[in-house]
Amino acid sequence: MKTTLTCRDVTRLVLEGEDRHLRLSERLGVRVHMLICKACPKFARQVQFMRGAMGQWKQYGGGNGEPPH
Amino acid sequence: MTEFARQVEALRPQLLRFARTQLRNDAWAEDAVSETLLAALERPQSFAGASQLKTWLVGILKHKVVDQLRRHTREASLMSDDDSADFDELLFTADGHWREAPKEWGDPEHACRERQFFEVLEACVQHLPGVQGRVFMMREWLELETDEICKELAITPTNLWVLLHRARLRLRSCLQSTWFDGREAPPA
Numbered sequence: 001m002k003t004t005l006t007c008r009d010v011t012r013l014v015l016e017g018e019d020r021h022l023r024l025s026e027r028l029g030v031r032v033h034m035l036i037c038k039a040c041p042k043f044a045r046q047v048q049f050m051r052g053a054m055g056q057w058k059q060y061g062g063g064n065g066e067p068p069h
Numbered sequence: 070m071t072e073f074a075r076q077v078e079a080l081r082p083q084l085l086r087f088a089r090t091q092l093r094n095d096a097w098a099e100d101a102v103s104e105t106l107l108a109a110l111e112r113p114q115s116f117a118g119a120s121q122l123k124t125w126l127v128g129i130l131k132h133k134v135v136d137q138l139r140r141h142t143r144e145a146s147l148m149s150d151d152d153s154a155d156f157d158e159l160l161f162t163a164d165g166h167w168r169e170a171p172k173e174w175g176d177p178e179h180a181c182r183e184r185q186f187f188e189v190l191e192a193c194v195q196h197l198p199g200v201q202g203r204v205f206m207m208r209e210w211l212e213l214e215t216d217e218i219c220k221e222l223a224i225t226p227t228n229l230w231v232l233l234h235r236a237r238l239r240l241r242s243c244l245q246s247t248w249f250d251g252r253e254a255p256p257a
Contacts, residue, residue, distance in 0.1 A: 006165025015234050019215050039170040052177035054209045060187050
């Protein structure tokens with residue numbers, strides 16, 4: 001594994017982290033990159049946002065039919 | 070019509086919305102919903118009443134939707150040019166830097182208070198290319214494991230990772246342009 005990851009690499013790993021457990025070396029690479037990059041932490045928060053929003057969407061359509069208030 | 074049948078029928082539009090978003094094919098969605106309603110009306114006694122009627126029906130629908138995907142595996146995994154298009158190039162320079170840095174979106178709880186947000190989110194999911202939309206929904210709504218998705222759609226794990234990657238990047242871009250752009254930045 002490369003010691004320095006680009007934003008493109010980190011984006012891919014952050015997204016794959018939604019669907020599988022990242023290996024230790026991958027997690028470390030991402031963590032190190034996040035310390036020196038301003039953009040990728042925001043991307044990671046957007047991914048969290050999407051996960052949260054899809055969870056709420058399931059409730060919206062699958063729960064009582066009304067959006068949560 | 071009994072009260073139970075009336076209540077079941079009243080939920081048809083919502084079930085159809087879920088089925089369409091997942092299957093991306095109106096005929097398959099109609100079939101999945103009809104099979105769901107039929108199953109529900111044939112054995113109302115299996116509705117214990119402890120869970121909400123809709124939750125129970127959505128549970129049945131998920132099985133019927135998977136049946137449809139199995140019945141139409143080949144068509145469901147047939148990639149369009151849009152499915153195959155590399156999205157990374159639009160977002161990153163050749164040396165792997167962001168062309169445009171991601172913006173702060175704030176807390177999902179905040180956006181989810183607005184009904185309109187769900188309409189935008191749903192529209193963005195529906196605008197994903199067909200196979201991307203299906204695999205994304207299989208993960209997020211059917212909550213299938215990645216190896217199950219590969220099996221149901223007869224695609225390789227490599228293909229699946231690429232499809233999920235592109236689907237999530239597209240969804241992100243769609244939310245940025247149709248919801249967040251033109252709104253005040255949320256407090257960081």
